[in-house]
Amino acid sequence: MNGKVLIKKSLLMVAAVSAMAIPLFASATVASDVERSTTIFYDRSAHGAANGPEALYERLKTTSRKMCGSDDLLVTGSIRRVAGNEACYEGTLDAAVRRLDDPAVTALHRSEFAAL
Numbered sequence: 001m002n003g004k005v006l007i008k009k010s011l012l013m014v015a016a017v018s019a020m021a022i023p024l025f026a027s028a029t030v031a032s033d034v035e036r037s038t039t040i041f042y043d044r045s046a047h048g049a050a051n052g053p054e055a056l057y058e059r060l061k062t063t064s065r066k067m068c069g070s071d072d073l074l075v076t077g078s079i080r081r082v083a084g085n086e087a088c089y090e091g092t093l094d095a096a097v098r099r100l101d102d103p104a105v106t107a108l109h110r111s112e113f114a115a116l
Helices: 002-031 053-068 079-100 103-115
Strands: none
Touching: 053 079, 053 103, 079 103
16 A cells, blocks of 8 residues: 555656656747848859759758758757747748849749648
């Protein structure tokens, strides 16, 4: 009988400690959000595959992903972080495409996100 009471107390203690630790981990992920910016240089007059709209759009996507973090659960360790990184990526990429105001890049962006 004493063994059952001891097990119950131990389980309650583990549950209480776990309940207190979970909010600490959740708040640590929120506290690390920081506003970032970067600049991408390009030449609108340059032509060719290396400087075309596809290459520029790939640069925008790569830079947006680097700024916002991985969308891989194994890398982030948190579904919440993956969702936040993905929302950041989509918003950052969308803002970059709008600010660039290049019809060919805008068309690529629209076609890629329409497919999703």
